[in-house]
Amino acid sequence: MAIALHSDVEELREELIALRRDLHRHPELAFAERRTAALVAERLRSWGFAVQAGVARTGVIGVLDMGGPGKTLMLRADMDALPIHETPGRPYGSTNQGAMHACGHDAHVAVALTTAGLLAKHRSQLRGRLKVVFQPAEEIVAGAKLMLEEGLMDTLPPDRVLGFHCWPTLAAGKVGVHPGYMWAAVDQVKLLVRGVGAHGGTPHLGADPLLAGAHIVVALQSLFSREISTFQPALFTQGIFRAGSLYNIIPAEAEIWGSCRNFDPQVRDFMHRRIREIAEGVAATFRCTATMELGHGSPALWNDPDATADVQEAASQAVGAGNVVDIGQSAVGDDMAYFLQKAPGCYFLLGVGNPQQGIDASLHSPQFDIDESALPVAAETLAGAAIAYLGQP
Ligand SMILES: [Zn+2]
Ligand SMILES: [Zn+2]
Structure with a gap:
């Protein structure tokens, strides 16, 4: 029986938004993501993942073994917030004075976690292994490197790595991809x-x-x-x-x-x-x-063309092919690049902007916010790409 992904994600929409708001209210700086990590670990355990916490100090790895000779897929989300005073006025504004999720990592965690739960629900229709990685300290370009030094890719090396970043200059409802070098x-x-x-x-x-x-x-x-x-x-x-x-x-x-x-x-x-x-x-x-x-910061971020094509297909299923754009190159960096150096994969960009609603502030701005209608799009894209890779033939 085919997985009815769109309606599955729609059922989770309110929960996903609530989770993102909860994380947004409780931002934690690099290597201090304790509450976030505990929340992630607890949910993963409840879905049957084997959980390793305290990797690279505050990182969490969850592994779900679906059996069979299939591939190992890694999903990565970064968890840390920035030392920024959020502009007040939102009901879900930061309660941790001086810290703010101004780079959308709250959305990354909420989507990756929701996707992990969704895939766990359908585990009987998948094979291989799902490895979800919640990484600390992206903003100081330290977390990914430390996870690798602690052996992240040595045990259960992934065949493919997927992740995404919020992108405010792209409208919500759109997804950006780019094969080859995307970020610097x-x-x-x-x-x-x-x-x-x-x-x-x-x-x-x-x-x-x-x-x-x-x-x-x-x-x-x-x-x-x-x-x-x-x-x-x-x-x-x-x-x-x-x-x-x-x-x-x-x-x-x-x-x-x-x-x-x-x-x-x-x-x-x-x-x-x-x-x-x-x-x-x-x-x-x-x-x-x-x-x-x-x-030395992170290396240039390389998107594998095959993995990117699969993400493009999954995104097209979610938002229609006309809303999936080649986003081109940007001279910004992300330590996801270290993971993509070790295994082929794709980092895609999630449109979260909505200028009509005044949601157009740049990443790292104290006014940064996302149009939350983008959250289910990310979950559907990520889950769709995962199912295409881990699904039984
Ligand atoms: Zn950032
Ligand atoms: Zn970021």
């Missing part, structure tokens, strides 16, 4: 320029790191017009330039912090090397020195 590798670069401090009236007696730093800021942008192919997406956003404490003194040091983003691993290595070389060279020109500290 994001690394933090910190440049320290050292000179010799001096009186503002005698700059020739010092070496000005502020001037050197200003030239470095400009020179680094020439990477993209002269050293990297114009057909290769890459960027370096310099968000901090700090130097000096008084208007009439040549400072001894300047600091430049930037975010290095790209898709191709070779471009990633090239940028790291050239940013350092340009900073060192320009600093030397002005009798200063520059040193670079590199903070």
Whole structure:
């Protein structure tokens, strides 16, 4: 008997929305997702999942073995909130002062958990293994990596990994997919320029790191017009330039912090090397020195074309093919990319925006919210893609 997925999800609609609101009221920061993890673990156990809690400190893994020689499918949801003061006024607003689900991870958890329950209900019609992973600390790019270090993919390695992220610039009722590289590798670069401090009236007696730093800021942008192919997406956003404490003194040091983003691993290595070389060279020109500290973030996120086609099909069943769009590439990052490096899979984007209802704030904004009609769409897409993969022939 075929699974009547649409009506199954419709029956769960109110419960799903209530769960998301409950999670939204109780946001927890990276590695402090204790209430969320306990709620997740308890529900998974009640549905017959073998549950491992405390993975990567606050992460939860649930495994449901349907038997047979089938595949292992991993569903991933990130659980953490952000250190943001939510704009007040919503009945389901944050009750945890200074923390907010401003990236939609409350929706990710609610949907993944609801989907796990739905799949458990239909376990007799599935085979293989379902591994649901509730990951901590995505926002500080730490949780996925730590789960892998603790052996997430060593025992019961998944054949496929699925997950999704809320996407406010896409309208609720739509789903975005993109095969291949979808999101960027994001690394933090910190440049320290050292000179010799001096009186503002005698700059020739010092070496000005502020001037050197200003030239470095400009020179680094020439990477993209002269050293990297114009057909290769890459960027370096310099968000901090700090130097000096008084208007009439040549400072001894300047600091430049930037975010290095790209898709191709070779471009990633090239940028790291050239940013350092340009900073060192320009600093030397002005009798200063520059040193670079590199903070490796998550790699570029690769969507496997086969898995993406399956998600596209499942989403088409949920919202109609015309509402499933190729969302293209974005230079944002997510540590889901580590999981997708280990096993093929797909991260899809869930339209949650609704400008007519004033739901259009960007991710990480204190006004961020979702159109909750998107929640059943995500559950139906995720469950549909899972059933297509784990369903009996
Ligand atoms: Zn985020
Ligand atoms: Zn996020």
